[in-house]
Amino acid sequence: MNNKIIIIVVSILITIGVYFYAQKGQSTDQNANTLSHTDIQLVNPDRFDELAKIPETFVLDVHTPEQTHIAGTDAFIPYDQLKENQSKLPQDKTTPILLYCRSGSMSREATQTLASMGYSTIYDLEGGTQTYREQRVGVLLQPDSQDLGTVIYGDIAKTTFTLTNNTPQPLNITKVSTSCGCTSASVERESLKPYESTTVNISFDPAVHKDDTDLGDLTRTIFIETDNLDFPKVTAEITATVVKK
Known part of the structure; x- marks a missing residue:
């Protein structure tokens, strides 16, 4: 009687062991297949x-x-x-x-x-x-160009750039300007720690001059000046096609 019980218990343990081994193998195969x-x-x-x-x-x-x-x-x-x-x-x-x-x-x-x-x-x-x-030491204004697409005369288009102080020294932004009064730019932070970034907000209003000066295919430049003598000025561009309704 005792021998029968032992045989039954051993059989159950073997069955359980085989089951879990199979499950583990299946899981391993699935992971390998995923990889x-x-x-x-x-x-x-x-x-x-x-x-x-x-x-x-x-x-x-x-x-x-x-x-x-x-x-x-x-x-x-x-x-x-x-x-x-x-x-x-x-x-x-x-x-x-x-x-x-x-x-x-x-x-x-x-x-x-x-x-x-x-x-x-x-x-x-x-x-x-x-x-x-x-490999990227410098003051970076990214991306270097953005296309605003078609802008309706009278509408204001907005976008952002990212300015990164990718140097081991603190950076102060001394001046932000643009190539035309139709475009305004501002930085969210004027002082950056090493490897910090800030957002540059751009607003483009082709109707600001109240004439047809800013119609057609246009390119405007953003200038950012800093106190870093190695990287005193960085630039980026926006392009747009301005049309009247």
Whole structure:
């Protein structure tokens, strides 16, 4: 009788063991299958900037502790807290994710986590912000040009640029001007710490002169002057086609 009980217990334990082993194998296969369908690419700073300009790209800083973000970053989530903060990530798993940390080690780990979560296109900034800033020293006004499209005479078009102090020294903005009275520009902050950014607000009013001066295809320039002797002035442009109703 005792032998029968032992045999039954052993059989049950073996069955349970086989079941869980199969489940584990299935889970491993699923994870491997997910990773195999994920496109993970290392990108240099130039490629990073190109991808960041694409509206569909989601730019993510995963460095912890939190650092000064690269201009245009959409979210900050520590590399080891991605699954807990999935609500902050794009719901569409085909959305390209462009991520970075300070040196590249945390972002490398984050790529694997994002892949296991089902994201199919992941870009990782090689060398992180250290390499990015070494190759991007300067005062940057981005993008360098924006097209406002068709603007109706009498309407006011607005847009923004990002000014970044990508130097190891504090920066003071000494003057903001434009090439024409139809365009006004202002900065949200006049003093920036190293690697900080601020927004430049632009307003374009083609009817300000109350004549036909600002009709047709136009280009206007924004000038920002600073106290950095190496980068005393930066510029950007807006373009527009102005028409009357």
